Amino acid sequence: MPDPLPLADRTITEVGELLHRRQLSSRELTEAALARIRRDGEALNTFLAVGGERALKAADAADVALAAGDTRPLLGIPYALKDIFVTRALDDQGRPDGGLPTTAGSQILAGYRSPYASSAEERFGAAGAVLLGKTNCDEFAMGSSNENSAYGPVRNPWDRSTVPGGSSGGSSAAVAAGQAFFATGTDTGGSIRQPASLTGVVGMKPTYGRVSRYGMVAFASSLDQGGPLTRSVRDMALALGAMAGHDPRDSTSVDLPVPDYVAALNGEVRGLRLGVPREYFVAGMEPGVEASVRAAIGLLEGMGAEIVEVSLPSTEQGLATYYIIAPAEASANLARYDGVRYGASAGDEDLLANYLRTRGDGFGAEVKRRIMLGTYALSAGYYDAYYVKAQQVRTLIKAEFDAVLAGVDALLAPTSPSVAFKIGAKTDDPLLMYLNDACTLPVNIAGLPGISVPCGLSNGLPVGLQVIGRAFDEAMVLRVADAYERAAGFSDLRPPTAHD
Amino acid sequence: MISRAEVEHVASLARLGLTDAEIDQMAGQLNRILEAIGTLQSVDTSSVGPTAQVIALENVMRDDVARDGISRDAALANAPRREGPLLRVPLILEEGR
Numbered sequence: 026m027p028d029p030l031p032l033a034d035r036t037i038t039e040v041g042e043l044l045h046r047r048q049l050s051s052r053e054l055t056e057a058a059l060a061r062i063r064r065d066g067e068a069l070n071t072f073l074a075v076g077g078e079r080a081l082k083a084a085d086a087a088d089v090a091l092a093a094g095d096t097r098p099l100l101g102i103p104y105a106l107k108d109i110f111v112t113r114a115l116d117d118q119g120r121p122d123g124g125l126p127t128t129a130g131s132q133i134l135a136g137y138r139s140p141y142a143s144s145a146e147e148r149f150g151a152a153g154a155v156l157l158g159k160t161n162c163d164e165f166a167m168g169s170s171n172e173n174s175a176y177g178p179v180r181n182p183w184d185r186s187t188v189p190g191g192s193s194g195g196s197s198a199a200v201a202a203g204q205a206f207f208a209t210g211t212d213t214g215g216s217i218r219q220p221a222s223l224t225g226v227v228g229m230k231p232t233y234g235r236v237s238r239y240g241m242v243a244f245a246s247s248l249d250q251g252g253p254l255t256r257s258v259r260d261m262a263l264a265l266g267a268m269a270g271h272d273p274r275d276s277t278s279v280d281l282p283v284p285d286y287v288a289a290l291n292g293e294v295r296g297l298r299l300g301v302p303r304e305y306f307v308a309g310m311e312p313g314v315e316a317s318v319r320a321a322i323g324l325l326e327g328m329g330a331e332i333v334e335v336s337l338p339s340t341e342q343g344l345a346t347y348y349i350i351a352p353a354e355a356s357a358n359l360a361r362y363d364g365v366r367y368g369a370s371a372g373d374e375d376l377l378a379n380y381l382r383t384r385g386d387g388f389g390a391e392v393k394r395r396i397m398l399g400t401y402a403l404s405a406g407y408y409d410a411y412y413v414k415a416q417q418v419r420t421l422i423k424a425e426f427d428a429v430l431a432g433v434d435a436l437l438a439p440t441s442p443s444v445a446f447k448i449g450a451k452t453d454d455p456l457l458m459y460l461n462d463a464c465t466l467p468v469n470i471a472g473l474p475g476i477s478v479p480c481g482l483s484n485g486l487p488v489g490l491q492v493i494g495r496a497f498d499e500a501m502v503l504r505v506a507d508a509y510e511r512a513a514g515f516s517d518l519r520p521p522t523a524h525d
Numbered sequence: 526m527i528s529r530a531e532v533e534h535v536a537s538l539a540r541l542g543l544t545d546a547e548i549d550q551m552a553g554q555l556n557r558i559l560e561a562i563g564t565l566q567s568v569d570t571s572s573v574g575p576t577a578q579v580i581a582l583e584n585v586m587r588d589d590v591a592r593d594g595i596s597r598d599a600a601l602a603n604a605p606r607r608e609g610p611l612l613r614v615p616l617i618l619e620e621g622r
Contacts, residue, residue, distance in 0.1 A: 119598030140599035234580045247578045276585040277578065345562035356539060363540075365614050370605030376615040377540070385542025393541060397551055398558060400539040401527070414565050416575030421568070423579055455554055456561055472579030496580070 033057040033203035034519050037102050037260040040206065044091055044101050051084035051091065051101030054206075055155050058103040061203040062157065069180045071199040073108045074125045075158035083155040090153060098263045100153030105205040107196045108159040109166055110145045110251070111240045114138035125156075129242040130164040130174040130192075133362050133369045133387030143240020144272050145209050145251060152267040157205055160195030164389045165359065166211050166244045168192045169219055169461040170451065173391040178448055181224055182520035183486050187445035190220030190461075193254065197224040200254045201520050207255045207264045211241055213248045214347050215441075215465025218477040221254050222440035222489025225479045225518045227261050227506070228254045230465075232497045233472035234279035236265075237272030245354035246277075248347075248469045257516050258478060258507035262286035265499065281497060289500035290507040295329030299505065300433035304340035305464050310442040313483025318439045321480040321490045324512055325437070325505070335429045335436070339422045343467040344459060346422065349402050349415035350470070355392075356399030362387060394455060423471040430473075430495045435505050439464050440477040440489035464491060474499045478506040479515045487518065527555050 032040065032054065043049035059077050066072050080103065087101035106112065114124030115138050128134045146156065163173040171179040171194030181189040182202040189198040193210030197220035200208050210217035212230035221228025229252045236251045243249065253264035266287070271280040301322060306315060326332045364370035364383030371382035388396070402411035429436070441461055451458045468475040473496055477489035490509065494502035510516050532552045536543045543551065597610060606613035 115599045115602050117596040117599055119596070119600075119602035137603055140595045140602065232580075233578075234582070273587060277580065277582060279580060279582065339568075342565060342568060345565045348558065348562050349565070360540075364605060366612060367603035368605070372605065374615055376617055379615050380540040381542030384540055385544075388541070390547075393543070393547070394551065394554060394558075396539050396541055397532070397535055397555060401531075401535045401555070401559075404535060404538060410566070411562070413575055414568075414570060416577060417570035417573045418565055418568055419576040419579075420573050421570070423576060456557055470579075 030517065030519065031203065033061045036257045037099070037206050037255065037263055038257060041098055041102065045096060047091065051087040051155060052081060054101065055080050055084040055103045055157070058157055058204055058206065065182070065202055066204060068185065069182060069198050069202060070161055070177050071179055071195045071202065071204055072105070072158045073128055073161050073176055073195070076125050076156065079123060080155050080157050087153050087155060095153070097153050099149065099267055101155060102206050103155045103157050104149060105157050105160045105196060105199050105208040106145060107162050107193050107208065107210050109162060109211050109242045110143040110209055111139035111141065111242065112146050112156070112159065113140070113142040115140045125159050127159065127242070128176070130162045130176060131387065131389070131392070132175040135369060137368060141240065144237035144274070145240065145268060148267055160199055160208055162195055163192035164392050165242065165355070166192040166213055166216055167355070167391050167395055169215065169458055171195065172448065172452055173389055175389055180448070181445045183224065183445065186447055187486070188223065188448055190223035190441070190445065192216040193228070194220045196254050197221050197226055197228065200226045200256060207253050207260060209251055209268070210254050211244070211249055211251050212469065213244050213351060214469050215462040217252050217254060218465050218475055218489065218491060219441045219461060221477040223445040223487065225487030225520065226254050226256055227258055227476065227478050228252070229261050229265060229476040230468065230474065231265060231269060231499055232474045234277050235269050235474070235497065235499065237275040237278045239272050239274040243358040245351040246358060247354060248351055258503055258510045259287065259290060261476065262290060262503050284500050286500055286503050289504050291504060292508050292511055294325055294505060294508045297435070297505065298331045298333055298433040299325060300333050300335035300429055300436045302335050302337045302340065302429070302436055302438055304337050305438035307442055307463060310439065311444060311483060314439055314441070314443060314488050317481035317483055317488040318490055321509060321513065322437050325509055328508065328512055333433060335433065337425045337429060337467070339418065339425050340467055342418050343422060343470060344463055346415045346418045346470055347466040348398065348459060349411050350419065352395040352399030353402045353412050354399070356396045356403065359392070359396055391455070419470050422467055426471040426473060435501055436493040438491045438493065440491040444483050444486035444488060468493055472496060474502050476502050476506045478510055479518050480513060481515060527552060527559060
C-alpha cells in the first residue's frame with residue numbers, strides 16, 4: 026500500500042471524515058495548512074493576505090460544533106478566497122475589525138478594506154469553513170499566467186520556473202501545494218479552469234447565474250462567474266453546493282434549486298452520449314496534451330459512454346468575440362476607480378488631472394490595454410462594427426452549443442492547449458497569451474458550466490480534461506468528471522513540493 | 526490602423542493618463558489585437574440579433590422596503606480625502622458661479 030498523503034495534501038472528503046469521527050481537530054488541520062503557507066507561501070507568492078489567528082479562532086469554534094455533533098461537510102475545513110472576493114474588514118464605525126484587505130491584485134486597491142462581505146465569504150462562513158487568507162491573482166482577474174498581479178507572479182508548485190495559469194493562479198497553486206483544502210476563483214474566460222489544468226487540481230466554472238457575483242470585484246459582468254478549486258471532483262461537489270444558490274443582491278443570480286451534487290456522483294457513464302468538438306483540437310496544440318485528453322476520452326468510451334464527434338464551427342470566432350465583449354465591459358466597470366470615493370488617489374486638485382494620474386499610475390499594463398481596447402470598441406463610429414458585431418457572433422456561438430448539447434449529455438475537450446509555460450515566456454506578446462484561453466472562453470460566451478479535471482502529465486506537468494455541460498446541469502458535468510477521475514486514478518497527483 | 530492620435534483620444538475618453546512610451550507601445554499592440562479580432566467582420570450576421578446576456582432573466586423586481594445599509598463611517602473609511610462626514614472632491618465648478 027502506498028504511503029498516505031500528508032494531512033495538508035488530502036481531500037476535503039478524507040479530512041472531513043477524520044474531523045467528524047473526532048480523530049482530528051480543525052485546529053490541527055488549520056495549523057497544517059498554515060505551516061505549508063509559512064514554508065512555501067513566500068516562494069510561491071500564493072497569498073496576498075493571511076489571517077492566521079483569526080483562522081485558528083474559527084477552527085476552535087468549528088471544533089466546538091464538531092464536538093456537538095454538527096455534520097455540515099465543510100465545517101472546520103480551511104480554505105482561501107481569491108483576492109477578487111471582498112472580505113469584510115471594517116466595523117460600523119469604519120475601524121479595521123481584523124478582517125482581511127482586498128486588492129484584486131491591483132495597486133489601485135492597495136490597502137482597501139471592504140465595509141461588507143462577499144456572498145462567497147458569507148456562504149462558506151455559514152457552512153463552517155475556516156478562512157485562511159486571500160490568494161494572489163492577475164490584476165482585476167485579467168490574465169492567463171498570474172504575471173499581471175501588481176504583487177508579483179505566482180509560481181507553479183510543479184515547477185517554480187513556470188506559471189500556475191491565471192487569473193486564479195494563487196488559488197490553484199495554493200490548493201495544489203497543500204496550503205488550502207479548497208479555494209475560490211473567478212472565471213471570465215477560463216480563469217478557474219486553465220489554472221486548475223496547469224496545476225493539476227479540479228476547477229469549475231458554474232453556469233452564469235448559478236453563483237452570486239455579490240462582492241466579486243467586477244471584470245466583465247456578463248461573463249464573470251465564481252467557482253471553487255479543489256483536489257477532487259467529490260470535493261468540488263461539496264464546495265459548489267455551499268457556494269451556489271440564489272442571492273437577491275445579484276440580479277443575475279438565478280432562482281433555481283441547487284441539487285445535491287454529491288448524490289449525482291454515481292460513477293456511471295454507461296448510456297451517456299458525450300460529444301467531442303473537433304474544433305477544440307487546435308493546430309499547434311501540444312502533442313502530450315492531445316494524447317492525454319484523447320486517452321481520457323478513450324477511457325470514458327471503455328466505461329460505456331457513447332463518444333460522438335461534434336462540430337462547433339464558430340469556435341474560431343471565440344477569441345475575437347471575447348476580446349471585444351470582455352474589454353468593453355471591463356472599460357465600463359473600471360470607470361469606478363476615480364480616485365475620489367475609495368482606492369488610490371493621485372491627490373491632484375484638478376479633477377481631470379486627478380483622474381488621469383490616479384488611473385495612469387494605479388493600473389498595470391494589461392488592465393490599461395483592456396480599458397483602451399474596450400473604450401475603442403465602444404466609441405462613436407466603432408460601436409456597431411465591433412461591439413454589436415461581437416454580440417451577434419455571441420448569439421451564433423451560443424446557438425451552436427445549444428444545438429449540439431440537445432443531442433449529447435456533455436462535451437469533452439482539452440482545458441488548455443499547453444501545459445504550464447515558463448514565467449516570462451509570453452509576457453511580450455498579449456495575443457500569444459490570449460490564445461491560452463481558446464478552449465475555455467467560448468464556454469463563458471455561452472454561459473455554460475465547465476470543469477477541468479486532471480488527466481495526466483505531459484513533460485512532467487499536469488494536463489486538464491474539460492467537461493462542458495448544459496446550462497444549470499452542473500450535476501451531469503460533475504458526474505462525468507467524477508466517473509473519469511475514479512477510473513483514471515490521477516486524484517492523488519500532487520506536485521513534488523507537496524511532500525512534507 | 527489605429528494612429529497615435531487615436532490612441533491619445535481613446536486614452537482621454539477612458540481618463541487614462543499614459544506616458545509617451547506607453548502610447549507608442551499601446552498603438553503597436555492595439556493594432557495587432559484589432560487585426561486579430563477583425564476576423565469577425567467576415568462572419569455573416571445579417572439575420573442574427575445581438576446577445577447581451579445569456580440567461581433568460583429580465584426585469585428582476587423586489588419590494589421597495591427600507592433596510593440597513595453600510596454605515597456612513599464604514600462607507601467613508603476608504604476615501605482618499607475626507608472632511609468630517611463628507612468626501613472631499615476636487616473643485617468642479619469655479620467659485621462664484
